[in-house]
Amino acid sequence: MLKINTLLTICCFTLFFSCKDDVNTTFEDINITTENNSVVEVNIPKAVGNKTVSSVINSEIEKEVIANLHLGEPNAINAKSIEESINNFNKEFETFQTDFPEISQPWEAQIDGEIMFSSPEIISLALTSYMNTGGAHGMLKVSFLNFDATTGKTIPNKNLINDTEVFKQIALPYFKEATKDKDIFEPELDAFKLPENIGYNDEGIVLLYNAYEIAPYSTGIIEFEIPFNKIESYLAFNSAR
Structure with missing residues (x-):
């Protein structure tokens, strides 16, 4: 037995x-x-x-x-x-x-x-x-x-974030920092649009605007990262591997 x-x-x-x-x-x-x-x-x-x-x-x-x-x-x-x-x-x-x-x-x-x-x-x-x-x-x-x-x-991007409006408030300063040396209009919060591309990497959430998405082709790709510790509570998915 x-x-x-x-x-x-x-x-x-x-x-x-x-x-x-x-x-x-x-x-x-x-x-x-x-x-x-x-x-x-x-x-x-x-x-x-x-x-x-x-x-x-x-x-x-x-x-x-x-x-x-x-x-x-x-x-x-x-x-x-x-x-x-x-x-x-x-x-x-x-x-x-x-x-x-x-x-x-x-x-x-x-x-x-x-x-x-x-x-x-x-x-x-x-x-x-x-x-x-x-x-x-x-x-x-x-x-x-x-x-x-x-x-x-x-x-879909909308399902990555629990609160899109709060997420935009957090993302806007990072956007302005990433574009401060570029010849583009810096929007206020009510006119700020999230990019088509939002994804995870090892350090945080990556936001990427392709050429022509918000600026002329000559501006190139605009990309920035928001660390997990700044955004964790608003993510719909756990960042832990």
Whole structure:
């Protein structure tokens, strides 16, 4: 009887730890390309671990990459995979070369992703996209994706913060400090808008405004961080890893 109880205990511990490992989501870096690709570079994290959670996260990352590689109206995206998007981008470049042979400047597109923060509650990821289709300068864009670590579903910015108005009061001085040497209008609280990109990192909450979001392209990206100890009580998700 003792041997049976011991065996059952071992089995329970084994099942517990295997289930625990299966819940955790980790990431591996992958490079995605196609056979005839010459102008697109895609390096992104791929979620592994719990199959359900990983599948949802990877699907959202794929959608964002496809959108960033798309040329034309956002509502006209028809690519079903990153590979198809890469091929479409290359075909557009080949068509451009045929139509304008006198223009020798090559196109390029690069997308790099990194995990900014990961905890049992929330995962924050940054995708940096650079695209040049022969213009005077390329376009740089950063996108933050926040995921519920238990489901893999994306978290809207409004659900990251418990009290948006108080959060804006705390964020405004950091915004003014980050933009004090830039030629942009400094808003008062009632006109201050939070950026499209808000995410977690190891030290606090990161707020990032892409070029054109609140200022001319020449101003570049505006980014600043609010330490966790200044904002902790207003966060909807625990900052502890």
